[in-house]
Amino acid sequence: MSTSVDRLVEASGSSGPGHFARRAARLLRGTVAIFAFLAAWEILPRLGLVDTTFLPPFSTALSAFVEMARSGELVEHLAASAGRAFSGLILAVAVGVPLGLVIGWYRSVAEILNPLLELFRNTAPLALLPVFVLMLGMGEVSKVAMVFYACLWPILLNTVSGAREVDPLLIRSARSMALSQTRLFTRVVVPASLPSIFTGIRIAGAYSILVLIAAEMVGAKAGLGYLVNYAQFTFEIPKMYAGIVTLSLLGLVLNEVLVLAERRLTAWKGDA
Amino acid sequence: MGAAISVRNVSKSYSLNQGGRFVALGNVSFEVRPGEFLVLVGPSGCGKTTLLDLIDGLSLADGGSILIDCVPVKGPGLDRGIVFQQYALFPWKTAKGNIEFGLEARGVPKAERAARAAHFLDLVDLADFGDRYPHQLSGGMKQRIAIARALSYDPEVLLMDEPFAALDAQTRERLQDETLRIWRQTGKTIVFITHSIDEAVYLGQRVLVMAAGPGRIVADIAIDIDRGADDLRATPEFVALRHRIWQLFHPEATAAARVVRDGVRQSTASEESRAS
Numbered sequence: 008m009s010t011s012v013d014r015l016v017e018a019s020g021s022s023g024p025g026h027f028a029r030r031a032a033r034l035l036r037g038t039v040a041i042f043a044f045l046a047a048w049e050i051l052p053r054l055g056l057v058d059t060t061f062l063p064p065f066s067t068a069l070s071a072f073v074e075m076a077r078s079g080e081l082v083e084h085l086a087a088s089a090g091r092a093f094s095g096l097i098l099a100v101a102v103g104v105p106l107g108l109v110i111g112w113y114r115s116v117a118e119i120l121n122p123l124l125e126l127f128r129n130t131a132p133l134a135l136l137p138v139f140v141l142m143l144g145m146g147e148v149s150k151v152a153m154v155f156y157a158c159l160w161p162i163l164l165n166t167v168s169g170a171r172e173v174d175p176l177l178i179r180s181a182r183s184m185a186l187s188q189t190r191l192f193t194r195v196v197v198p199a200s201l202p203s204i205f206t207g208i209r210i211a212g213a214y215s216i217l218v219l220i221a222a223e224m225v226g227a228k229a230g231l232g233y234l235v236n237y238a239q240f241t242f243e244i245p246k247m248y249a250g251i252v253t254l255s256l257l258g259l260v261l262n263e264v265l266v267l268a269e270r271r272l273t274a275w276k277g278d279a
Numbered sequence: 280m281g282a283a284i285s286v287r288n289v290s291k292s293y294s295l296n297q298g299g300r301f302v303a304l305g306n307v308s309f310e311v312r313p314g315e316f317l318v319l320v321g322p323s324g325c326g327k328t329t330l331l332d333l334i335d336g337l338s339l340a341d342g343g344s345i346l347i348d349c350v351p352v353k354g355p356g357l358d359r360g361i362v363f364q365q366y367a368l369f370p371w372k373t374a375k376g377n378i379e380f381g382l383e384a385r386g387v388p389k390a391e392r393a394a395r396a397a398h399f400l401d402l403v404d405l406a407d408f409g410d411r412y413p414h415q416l417s418g419g420m421k422q423r424i425a426i427a428r429a430l431s432y433d434p435e436v437l438l439m440d441e442p443f444a445a446l447d448a449q450t451r452e453r454l455q456d457e458t459l460r461i462w463r464q465t466g467k468t469i470v471f472i473t474h475s476i477d478e479a480v481y482l483g484q485r486v487l488v489m490a491a492g493p494g495r496i497v498a499d500i501a502i503d504i505d506r507g508a509d510d511l512r513a514t515p516e517f518v519a520l521r522h523r524i525w526q527l528f529h530p531e532a533t534a535a536a537r538v539v540r541d542g543v544r545q546s547t548a549s550e551e552s553r554a555s
Contacts, residue, residue, distance in 0.1 A: 180367035277414040
């Protein structure tokens with residue numbers, strides 16, 4: 008995210024003569040670390056400082072990536088993983104947000120459910136992986152369920168705290184306008200909780216990929232987790248790295264999409 | 280036209296965390312005439328805000344009754360609008376959206392909502408700021424939007440809870456004048472709370488002075504000054520009234536206060552007979 012200073016520079020530079028130079032400098036600042044990292048990845052194996060068997064140069068991984076992209080192999084795995092991650096995340100939003108709003112707003116519901124929620128929240132999702140496989144098999148269902156479970160908690164808990172911490176003054180203000188309880192909930196509590204809901208969804212986005220990869224490594228016939236694990240197994244090391252890079256890219260894209268959605272829906276907050 | 284408010288023997292207490300009860304208001308009675316600008320002034324903790332909440336119906340009295348045009352208050356209603364010190368604008372709504380919010384609750388059709396919002400934006404001199412979000416507005420602008428919002432659904436009574444206390448001196452004076460202008464223009468009954476004596480004398484047709492422990496009204500002062508005067512605050516009449524209320528605020532001036540209060544009661548009584 009750009010800082011306010013960056014924006015200031017951008018704003019003042021947009022008409023000045025140094026505009027282009029400043030933009031280039033900004034681009035450089037934003038990418039120099041990445042380039043340094045990739046350069047190290049390329050050079051260190053070539054110099055023999057690390058074993059090329061275990062860490063081939065970046066260009067080798069890149070050509071494996073291109074080759075797999077061309078053959079359609081990569082798309083197949085990527086689509087499998089993205090589909091699972093996305094389904095699980097959407098399900099978690101569909102369940103976690105309404106449930107969280109109700110729990111947060113109705114105190115009595117919160118009192119009853121809180122101990123149970125605390126217990127579940129503190130049970131690492133991966134510890135339940137064998138349980139999911141046992142009950143739901145090795146197929147798609149268990150993987151989507153796994154992602155759903157992992158994503159549910161951050162969404163649920165952030166929504167609960169969002170609904171619970173609505174500014175009491177806004178509630179008073181709405182009540183003074185004789186709003187019904189239902190309207191108060193839909194017109195004030197829900198929008199006031201949005202920023203906090205989005206924090207939960209963004210955390211869940213990161214979790215979804217993390218948990219999915221682990222699930223795919225344990226048992227799957229497609230997906231990036233399976234690809235990475237399988238490539239290592241069959242000693243196709245460049246392929247393994249190509250899979251890992253694809254995973255990072257998938258995570259990055261998912262996070263960007265969520266950040267953009269958040270910015271659109273909570274634009275009213277301003278850039279405080 | 281504004282409504283009459285009748286506060287009769289109202290009391291309110293809260294239970295304290297450490298046990299026992301705190302009496303916020305003990306047996307408070309007063310009347311507000313239709314279209315009157317009444318100011319309640321008192322030190323913090325004298326129950327001013329509690330009293331305003333009761334009139335708005337946000338909380339209910341333990342004893343006594345509050346009537347708006349002879350109808351007892353049983354909860355919040357759109358016959359009363361309230362303006363809070365901290366603006367209480369919905370941050371996810373634009374200025375216009377905030378003004379329309381109360382109209383929506385009243386079931387006003389969309390086209391009329393927009394027209395009314397435009398009208399009230401104009402009334403508070405912010406016609407060009409309808410699309411701004413609260414975080415893009417200054418404190419004074421936010422409070423003007425809050426006033427427009429409270430007026431938009433056409434309540435008979437406007438309740439204002441220290442609305443200008445968080446603003447800088449210049450903005451405050453400007454908004455005081457705007458409030459007077461809006462009051463004259465709309466004819467609403469206004470009950471205005473402040474801890475500033477200066478503000479009370481400047482705005483009120485009548486000032487009720489409150490004291491704490493338990494919250495009660497200690498004086499009822501008619502503000503009979505020539506508002507056309509240049510720099511009103513510097514006129515001898517203004518200064519004298521200001522000082523009279525100041526004396527009521529200070530415990531060491533209690534004896535003096537009693538004399539003033541008795542004098543005031545007589546003058547208000549004679550004025551009321553004149554009014555009726």
